[in-house]
Structures are given as structure tokens and as C-alpha cells.
Amino acid sequence: MTDQLVDEEPALEETQGGDLAIPSRPGELEPDVVDAEIVDEPGQPAVRQPRLVGKRRLNYRYTARLEHELGYAEHSSIEVQRACPDCPNPASSFGQVYGLLARAAYATREHGAPTAKTLGWHTWYGMAGLGRGVARWWAWVTAADYAARENLPVDKVEATQRRRWIITGVFAVLVAASWEWWRPAPFGALLLALVIASIVERKRRGIAAPDKPLAAAGRMPGSRVVREAFGAAKLGEVRVVGPVTRDGPAWTAVVELPPGRTASEALARRENLAGAFGVDLAQVYLDRIGGHAGRIRVTVFDTDPWQARPVKSPLLTAAQWNVWEQGVPIGVDARGRIITVRVFERSVLIGGEPGGGKSVAAMAFLAAVALDPHVQLWLGDGKGVDSKVWEPLAHRVAASADPMALVVLLEELVAEVDRRYLLLRKADKKKIDRSMRLPLIVLWIDELMRYTTATEKIGDGKTKVGDRIVELLRHIVSLGRAAGIITICATQKPSADVVPTILRDLLSIRLALRCTTPQASDTILGQGWARQGFNAAQIDSAQRGAGHLFSEGSEPQMLRTFYFEDADERAIATRAIALREAEGTLQLPADHPRRRLMVAILDAFGDDDRLPTEELLERLAEAGLHFTPTSLADELRPAKVAPKQLRVPDPASPGGTRNRNGYAKEVVEKAYAAL
Numbered sequence: 170m171t172d173q174l175v176d177e178e179p180a181l182e183e184t185q186g187g188d189l190a191i192p193s194r195p196g197e198l199e200p201d202v203v204d205a206e207i208v209d210e211p212g213q214p215a216v217r218q219p220r221l222v223g224k225r226r227l228n229y230r231y232t233a234r235l236e237h238e239l240g241y242a243e244h245s246s247i248e249v250q251r252a253c254p255d256c257p258n259p260a261s262s263f264g265q266v267y268g269l270l271a272r273a274a275y276a277t278r279e280h281g282a283p284t285a286k287t288l289g290w291h292t293w294y295g296m297a298g299l300g301r302g303v304a305r306w307w308a309w310v311t312a313a314d315y316a317a318r319e320n321l322p323v324d325k326v327e328a329t330q331r332r333r334w335i336i337t338g339v340f341a342v343l344v345a346a347s348w349e350w351w352r353p354a355p356f357g358a359l360l361l362a363l364v365i366a367s368i369v370e371r372k373r374r375g376i377a378a379p380d381k382p383l384a385a386a387g388r389m390p391g392s393r394v395v396r397e398a399f400g401a402a403k404l405g406e407v408r409v410v411g412p413v414t415r416d417g418p419a420w421t422a423v424v425e426l427p428p429g430r431t432a433s434e435a436l437a438r439r440e441n442l443a444g445a446f447g448v449d450l451a452q453v454y455l456d457r458i459g460g461h462a463g464r465i466r467v468t469v470f471d472t473d474p475w476q477a478r479p480v481k482s483p484l485l486t487a488a489q490w491n492v493w494e495q496g497v498p499i500g501v502d503a504r505g506r507i508i509t510v511r512v513f514e515r516s517v518l519i520g521g522e523p524g525g526g527k528s529v530a531a532m533a534f535l536a537a538v539a540l541d542p543h544v545q546l547w548l549g550d551g552k553g554v555d556s557k558v559w560e561p562l563a564h565r566v567a568a569s570a571d572p573m574a575l576v577v578l579l580e581e582l583v584a585e586v587d588r589r590y591l592l593l594r595k596a597d598k599k600k601i602d603r604s605m606r607l608p609l610i611v612l613w614i615d616e617l618m619r620y621t622t623a624t625e626k627i628g629d630g631k632t633k634v635g636d637r638i639v640e641l642l643r644h645i646v647s648l649g650r651a652a653g654i655i656t657i658c659a660t661q662k663p664s665a666d667v668v669p670t671i672l673r674d675l676l677s678i679r680l681a682l683r684c685t686t687p688q689a690s691d692t693i694l695g696q697g698w699a700r701q702g703f704n705a706a707q708i709d710s711a712q713r714g715a716g717h718l719f720s721e722g723s724e725p726q727m728l729r730t731f732y733f734e735d736a737d738e739r740a741i742a743t744r745a746i747a748l749r750e751a752e753g754t755l756q757l758p759a760d761h762p763r764r765r766l767m768v769a770i771l772d773a774f775g776d777d778d779r780l781p782t783e784e785l786l787e788r789l790a791e792a793g794l795h796f797t798p799t800s801l802a803d804e805l806r807p808a809k810v811a812p813k814q815l816r817v818p819d820p821a822s823p824g825g826t827r828n829r830n831g832y833a834k835e836v837v838e839k840a841y842a843a844l
């Protein structure tokens with residue numbers, strides 16, 4: 170690409186309104202006109218077929234950007250400046266003033282200078298001021314003030330009038346003479362008069378110029394600006410420890426508060442600080458500095474980090490996950506660092522108003538659980554739609570949105586908790602560990618309100634279903650910790666009647682997405698956090714998926730959850746099913762072929778405890794199921810059943826045994842029970 174600016178000053182008066190055709194659409198340009206202006210590069214073929222690719226009118230000149238083809242298949246563009254026939258004659262004074270104004274307008278547009286508004290003010294009040302000025306001048310030149318004094322001699326008044334007319338005349342001549350010196354000068358003088366008149370007029374009328382807005386701290390403020398902002402936020406005279414530095418999309422500084430003031434006070438005044446820095450609340454972050462309660466790290470982002478593009482989870486590309494060891498990656502902090510939560514021995518509460526992003530946040534947990542084939546998923550879904558995709562890989566599912574079905578599921582889980590406690594007691598352990606080979610169980614309940622507020626009566630006819638569900642949940646959450654049972658609940662209405670405090674306090678990981686009130690935010694995070702600056706009601710609706718997470722550490726942290734599209738969710742579920750199938754941990758439906766095969770094998774055993782492979786194959790063939798030794802082993806591998814060397818009765822010697830490759834009934838029974 171070659172960019173040449175042919176900045177030849179055209180003979181403006183000659184071309185003005187002349188026969189120069191100014192194209193308005195690409196392709197209309199007359200080649201001759203352009204060829205005349207183009208300076209070919211030495212040694213390059215002549216320009217052909219110029220094509221207009223853009224034009225711009227600035228001042229009284231017209232700039233056309235042309236693209237033309239050189240002899241070889243290369244393009245180059247050239248700017249040609251011509252006089253603009255629609256503009257006032259630039260040689261005239263009016264044309265020159267027009268030029269000045271056009272330049273000012275251009276500068277306003279290009280550089281965003283707020284001149285349009287200022288110009289409007291000056292024009293309006295300037296005209297009014299000029300009118301008043303002309304009236305004053307007339308009173309002065311006619312010596313109206315003298316005329317009113319009756320005892321003054323007439324000749325004295327006339328002399329004054331003469332003198333004042335002469336002064337006016339001299340001034341007029343000077344202005345007129347400047348015309349020759351520089352044509353826009355009289356207009357410049359007029360403009361100056363207008364501006365001065367406008368300022369005086371506004372002063373007279375008591376109209377103040379609009380206040381200059383407080384400048385934002387910018388991308389790299391000095392420590393003085395930081396100190397002043399803390400002062401303005403009523404945090405006293407602080408010291409900026411070390412330099413203010415850039416940290417990716419933000420600037421950051423360590424600030425030491427005045428003696429006796431604490432980092433908590435600064436956290437509570439985050440919004441005041443945002444105002445003092447001239448930025449949005451979402452752009453300001455305050456982190457405590459370990460080992461010094463009076464120091465705080467302030468980080469101010471150039472733009473709102475929570476409105477950036479959705480962030481994809483690492484689970485989308487992970488072949489498999491290990492929840493026990495790797496935890497659950499649920500989102501990113503303001504700097505884009507992944508936040509992972511440990512879930513073993515913990516339970517989760519996700520709350521927020523409708524559309525706050527609960528289902529998407531839950532997806533991070535469900536996707537991690539799904540991709541770990543050794544974690545069982547128990548589903549209780551209040552809405553009956555959101556978790557449909559996970560149903561095929563779930564171990565148990567409570568029928569859609571039916572509180573009674575959830576009661577049945579929870580009772581079964583309570584029984585499992587009790588069974589695990591027995592195992593713990595036997596193994597003399599306080600909590601399950603990997604050596605016990607018990608799978609983690611994740612219980613997922615979406616839309617808690619639907620269940621905990623259900624008023625139907627059950628059992629004795631006195632207990633409400635909702636109360637029973639809360640009771641069962643409390644049992645599972647409090648005892649499930651040591652038994653490897655993790656409960657995850659979501660709720661749209663995080664009020665105390667939906668999530669009783671007694672249950673809320675047991676759920677140790679709490680994620681507050683956008684809420685309507687600080688009280689709702691506190692219901693999720695815990696009492697008093699909103700006052701200390703962790704308030705999900707301050708999350709803007711444009712900050713989708715943003716929330717406060719109370720997990721580890723002494724206070725909540727803000728994050729943005731990973732975003733999963735429907736297709737991502739389906740892809741993970743499909744992968745997870747295959748993974749579980751391969752590991753033999755998929756809970757198979759009643760009519761699954763493997764389940765039917767295992768029933769047929771158990772029937773084929775009859776009263777025998779062990780069978781050589783060939784005999785088992787014969788008995789299966791009698792039942793209409795035809796396998797070879799290899800195909801049977803392949804079918805049973807996912808269920809973790811494999812043939813091995815066994816002592817089986819020897820038909821050749823009654824009462825004797827021999828070594829054969831075969832299957833043990835006990836192994837098949839265990840595998841069937843685990844399906």
C-alpha cells in the first residue's frame with residue numbers, strides 16, 4: 170500500500186463552482202480528473218481505473234481517497250484534495266470564517282472537545298450581551314448621561330459627543346484596516362466581542378458557567394490523587410506505600426490508613442472511594458493486606474471487569490475431572506484468575522433474583538460432578554427443566570418439581586448417610602477417605618422455595634411437606650459432611666422462610682448473585698456483610714453472572730461465574746455419560762441391555778456358584794443370548810466383571826475339581842447391585 174497525499178493547493182477561485190465533478194458515490198470519479206493529480210511512483214506503471222473509496226469534506230476543501238490499480242495486481246490508495254464547490258468561496262471573508270468554524274467543528278468531532286455546547290452558550294448570551302453593549306455604546310456616544318444634567322453647558326455636551334464619535338471612528342478604522350492585514354480579523358474581533366459580551370452578560374444575569382466535572386483518576390494517577398480520593402471518601406490522611414503501578418487492565422496501590430483506622434472501614438466506603446476516583450463502583454477493588462489491619466490494596470480497573478465477555482470454563486475441554494482433588498472451578502475474579510472451591514465436607518447455597526445467573530452458576534458444579542465418574546449425582550429439580558440434561562447420568566432423580574418425590578429421595582439419602590456412619594464406626598474413622606472407596610454424593614436441589622414452602626400435609630397429617638424437607642436437609646447437610654455427601658441448593662427468594670437460618674448457616678459455600686435488596690444479599694452471605702461492602706444488591710443487571718462468593722477466607726470475594734451455553738452443557742453431559750459407562754459407574758435404566766444381560770447371567774448360574782465360560786455361554790445360548798468368550802467379556806467389562814481362573818467341578822472325576830477360566834456368581838451379583 171502506498172499512501173500519497175497530493176497536497177497541491179488547487180487554484181481555488183478557478184475551481185470554485187467550476188466544472189470539477191465531485192463524485193458522491195464510489196466509481197463515479199472521472200479518471201482524467203484524478204490522473205492529473207496523481208504522482209506516480211518512479212518506475213511504476215501508470216495509474217489506471219481509479220476508484221473512489223471514501224471522501225471527507227473538511228473546511229472548504231474536499232479530500233477524496235482513491236484506490237487505483239497499478240500495472241500489477243497491487244492496490245495503492247491516494248488522497249486527492251480539491252476545492253469543494255458546495256462550500257462558500259474560500260477567498261471571501263465569509264468563506265474564511267466558515268473555514269475557521271468548520272475546523273473548530275471538526276476538532277470537536279474528532280477530539281471530543283465539548284465546544285458545541287460552549288459555542289451555543291456564547292452565541293446566545295453573546296448576542297444578548299452585544300445588544301446590551303450596543304445600547305450602552307449609543308448612550309455613551311450620544312452622552313446621554315450628560316444630557317440629563319440640565320445645568321451643564323450645551324457646548325460641553327456637544328464636545329463630549331464629538332470626542333466619543335471620534336474614538337468610535339478610530340476604532341472602526343482600525344478594525345477595517347485589519348481587513349487588509351488579515352481578512353478574518355474583523356470577524357475574529359466580532360467573535361471575541363461576542364465571547365466577552367457573553368461572559369459579561371452571564372455574570373450580570375448571575376448564570377454561572379457549568380462546573381467542570383471532576384476528572385477521573387485516569388489510568389495511572391499519582392499518589393497525591395490517591396491520597397486526596399481517600400481524604401474525600403472520609404478515610405482521613407492516608408499514606409501511599411510504594412508507587413502506584415499498572416497491573417494489566419487496572420492501576421493499583423497499597424494505602425496505609427491513618428493510625429487507628431482499619432481496612433474494614435475502607436471496605437465499607439468502597440462506593441465513596443469510587444465516587445472520589447470518578448469511576449464506577451464495580452471498577453474499585455479493595456483487598457486486605459495480610460499482617461497489617463490498617464493497610465489496604467486499592468485496585469481500580471479502567472473499565473467494569475464484570476461486563477467483559479462471558480468466560481468459558483476449563484471443564485469444557487477437560488476429558489475427566491476429579492472433584493475430590495481438583496475441587497470445582499466456578500468462575501474468575503476481577504483480574505480473570507480462576508476461582509476454584511473445595512467441596513469435600515462442604516455444602517453450597519446459590520441465591521439471587523430471577524435472571525441473576527443461578528442456573529449458569531450451578532452448571533459449573535454440575536459439570537465438574539458429571540465429569541468425575543466416581544461422584545454420584547442425586548437430582549431434585551424444582552423447575553423440572555434445567556437439570557434435564559443431567560438426568561441420564563444421575564444416580565437418583567426426584568420426579569420434576571414434586572415435593573413428595575423429593576421427600577422420598579431425601580429419606581433414601583438419609584438412610585445412606587446412616588449406612589455410611591455405620592461403616593465409619595466399623596472402620597474407626599471420623600470421616601470417609603479415599604481408602605474406603607465410597608463415592609462422593611452430590612445432592613442438587615434447584616429452586617428451594619418450591620420445596621421448603623410446600624404446605625401439603627404428610628404422614629401423621631400434621632407435618633407440612635416443606636417442614637419435613639427442611640428437617641431432612643438439615644440432617645443430610647450436618648451429618649453428610651463426614652459421610653462424603655455434598656448438598657448444593659439454589660433459590661430465587663433468599664428469605665428466611667425459604668432458607669431457614671439454621672439450614673443456611675450449615676451451607677458453608679454461599680454464592681450471592683444479583684439480589685433486589687441488601688437484606689436478601691445478607692440472607693445468602695450472612696448477616697452484616699452488605700454493610701461491610703459485600704452487597705449483591707449493588708450488582709448491575711448488565712453484570713451478568715457476577716456475585717459475591719463466601720467460601721474460604723474470612724470474607725466474601727467477588728467473582729463472575731463461568732458461562733455455559735446449552736450446547737456446552739449437552740456436550741459435557743454426553744462426555745460424562747460415556748465416561749461413566751466406561752468406568753462402570755453409570756446408573757443404568759431398568760431396561761438397559763447390560764442390566765438384562767446380568768439378570769440372564771444370574772439366572773444361568775442357577776444353584777451353581779462358579780461356571781466355566783463355555784458352560785455359561787451354552788446356558789445363555791439356551792436362553793437365546795449368543796456370545797463368544799470375548800464378546801461376553803467385552804459386554805461385562807464396564808460392569809467390572811471379568812473371567813478368571815477358578816476351581817470348578819471336574820466332570821471326569823466325580824467330587825474332584827479342575828482349574829478353568831470362568832465367572833463367579835458372587836462377583837456378578839455385586840456388580841448387578843451396584844448398577
Ligand SMILES: Nc1ncnc2c1ncn2[C@@H]1O[C@H](COP(=O)(O)OP(=O)(O)OP(=O)(O)O)[C@@H](O)[C@H]1O
Pocket residue numbers: 479480521522523524525526527528529530661713714715729730731732
Ligand atoms: N456467568 C455468566 N456470564 C454471562 N452471562 C451470564 C452468566 N450467568 C448468567 N448469564 C446470563 O443471564 C441469563 C440468566 O441466567 P440464569 O438462567 O442462570 O438465571 P437464573 O438466576 O437461573 O434465572 P431464573 O431464576 O429465572 O431461572 C443467562 O441466560 C445468561 O444470558
